[in-house]
Amino acid sequence: ELREKQAALNLELAKVEELRKSMQACKSNKERLDKEIDLTQLRLERAEKLTTGLADEHRRWGENVENLTSKIKKLIGDVFISAACISYYGPFTGDYRNRLTDKWLEKCKEDGIEVSETFELETIMGDPMTIMDWQIDKLPANSVSVCNAIMIEKGLRKPFLIDPQLQGTTWLKSVRNRPADLQIVRMSDPSLLRTLETSIKLGYELMIEDMQEVIDPIFESIVTNEVISNKG
Numbered sequence: 001e002l003r004e005k006q007a008a009l010n011l012e013l014a015k016v017e018e019l020r021k022s023m024q025a026c027k028s029n030k031e032r033l034d035k036e037i038d039l040t041q042l043r044l045e046r047a048e049k050l051t052t053g054l055a056d057e058h059r060r061w062g063e064n065v066e067n068l069t070s071k072i073k074k075l076i077g078d079v080f081i082s083a084a085c086i087s088y089y090g091p092f093t094g095d096y097r098n099r100l101t102d103k104w105l106e107k108c109k110e111d112g113i114e115v116s117e118t119f120e121l122e123t124i125m126g127d128p129m130t131i132m133d134w135q136i137d138k139l140p141a142n143s144v145s146v147c148n149a150i151m152i153e154k155g156l157r158k159p160f161l162i163d164p165q166l167q168g169t170t171w172l173k174s175v176r177n178r179p180a181d182l183q184i185v186r187m188s189d190p191s192l193l194r195t196l197e198t199s200i201k202l203g204y205e206l207m208i209e210d211m212q213e214v215i216d217p218i219f220e221s222i223v224t225n226e227v228i229s230n231k232g
Helices: 002-073 075-088 094-110 128-136 143-154 167-176 192-202 217-223
Strands: 182-186 205-209
Touching: 002 075, 075 094, 075 143, 094 143, 128 143, 128 167, 143 167, 167 182, 167 205, 182 192, 192 205, 192 217
Parallel strands: 182 205
Antiparallel strands: none
16 A cells, blocks of 8 residues: 555656646746747837838938939039139129129020029039138138139139239148149249249149239240140
8 A cells, every 4th residue: 555655656746747847848938938029029129110210211312312303404504504603703703703693594594404593603513521621721711712712623724813812822822732732933033934844844733923914925825725745
């Protein structure tokens, strides 16, 4: 009888052990499922954020496409007005420049050429970071000065500066001397012609100070870009 009871006890203990193992397995499985739930929830939250971000990005790209499409339609007109500004703005004050621009814009509209509604040379042909660098280099922060700088940088003609306050000269000396390849000489300097010749040969930029309104014939071929190649 004792053996029977011992056998029955052992059987029950075995069942308890099986139940304990089963409970432990269920507990481990629950912990695994809890981790998967947390991970799935985290992925869901990230997916929602990504979806929202992509929706905002989609809207932003859509706006950019519309903006670029509009700019492309107006590109020819804007470039035409910009070329006119660079070619003819030079001797005029800001007020007269605005009048010229208004006339050109009006003519473009009459001829069916699309242009930007509010045309500004510094917006069309200028780069904000470059303009900021120019101003760090002592270029005055007004529209006329910025347009003058754009004409110097973008124009094909040799710039002639009427600069009684030396604002443009100061800016050019600052922005052109990195690296130090700007040669500066005065009209009265005996080494003028030698400096001119050296600058042409070595490709240096040359600033001639105290030029007169009547340009010396020596410089006519340079000003008019009459270049003669000499293989020797």
